[in-house]
Amino acid sequence: MNDDGSGVINKIEERKNYLSRKLPKVRGASYRGQRLEQVIASNIDNVIIVTSVHFPDFNNRVVDRFIVAAESSKLNVIIVLNKIDLDKPDISSHWKKLYEDIGYKFLLTSAETNHGINFLKEEISNKISLFWGHSGVGKSSLLNKMFPGLNFKTGEVSQFTSKGTHTTVTSVMRKVAENTFIIDTPGLREMDPYGIKKIDLRHYFIEFTEHLNKCKFNTCTHHHEPGCDVINAVENGKISAERYDSYLRILNTIEDDIEF
Ligand SMILES: Nc1nc2c(ncn2[C@@H]2O[C@H](COP(=O)(O)OP(=O)(O)OP(=O)(O)O)[C@@H](O)[C@H]2O)c(=O)[nH]1
Numbered sequence: 001m002n003d004d005g006s007g008v009i010n011k012i013e014e015r016k017n018y019l020s021r022k023l024p025k026v027r028g029a030s031y032r033g034q035r036l037e038q039v040i041a042s043n044i045d046n047v048i049i050v051t052s053v054h055f056p057d058f059n060n061r062v063v064d065r066f067i068v069a070a071e072s073s074k075l076n077v078i079i080v081l082n083k084i085d086l087d088k089p090d091i092s093s094h095w096k097k098l099y100e101d102i103g104y105k106f107l108l109t110s111a112e113t114n115h116g117i118n119f120l121k122e123e124i125s126n127k128i129s130l131f132w133g134h135s136g137v138g139k140s141s142l143l144n145k146m147f148p149g150l151n152f153k154t155g156e157v158s159q160f161t162s163k164g165t166h167t168t169v170t171s172v173m174r175k176v177a178e179n180t181f182i183i184d185t186p187g188l189r190e191m192d193p194y195g196i197k198k199i200d201l202r203h204y205f206i207e208f209t210e211h212l213n214k215c216k217f218n219t220c221t222h223h224h225e226p227g228c229d230v231i232n233a234v235e236n237g238k239i240s241a242e243r244y245d246s247y248l249r250i251l252n253t254i255e256d257d258i259e260f
């Protein structure tokens, strides 16, 4: 890349993996009634799902939609709960425990007080990491704290709506240290994973895995069926009710007619 931002593509790397979502409905981007795929980035190591305690409020169902998209692309997931300086009793501790029990890394950070910043920096060292999440959660602020030279623009969150105002408008990749790359992305308003079949969704809730072969019916959708081991696990507390609720909600929004 030249100083003026122009550049020449001299090699196109093979695409080993990629992350995508459905294009939002508002853009009217559909083909014969099916919403099209938007590729966010390819050949990445980590998807850093950034959330915040407040402004905007933490929403576990949104986190689970991001996780499904990342798991379906077999990408490593790290969840960051930012704005920990605004923490209220039990918010961070409850969700940290829930996601760590499943096996995810869950980091608490504050771009305001620097809490957890060095730890996050170590986690992304020697990797290509994409920062993903709703607008206003602090993706660009965290990146600036870790790597002040980036000098990304950061925004104000309207306290009236608690919705970010889309300060970052295009995805940018930067080399921040030897072998270390970051991608800052514009905040999303909606996140519908692309190309996921009802039958496959269960595999993207990784704590369901050990139960999937123990259901009474091998056609079990883990929705209502008798003898369902996933439902048993929810009832005896091995799978969290919140995660199971996310599973059912996403299951209900998947169209059955996707063909590949
Ligand atoms: N209290 C508090 N505010 C923060 C923290 N991190 C970021 N903010 C504020 O949150 C607002 C949004 O931060 P950004 O870094 O622009 O958020 P973003 O996720 O990059 O947003 P988009 O680019 O729109 O996707 C700014 O006003 C920041 O100052 C934090 O840890 N604590």
Ligand SMILES: [Mg+2]
Pocket (backbone or CB within 6 Å): 139, 140, 141, 153, 154, 167, 168, 184, 185, 186, 187
């Ligand atoms: Mg930003």
Ligand SMILES: [Zn+2]
Pocket (backbone or CB within 6 Å): 215, 216, 220, 221, 222, 223, 225, 227, 228, 229, 230, 231
């Ligand atoms: Zn079942």
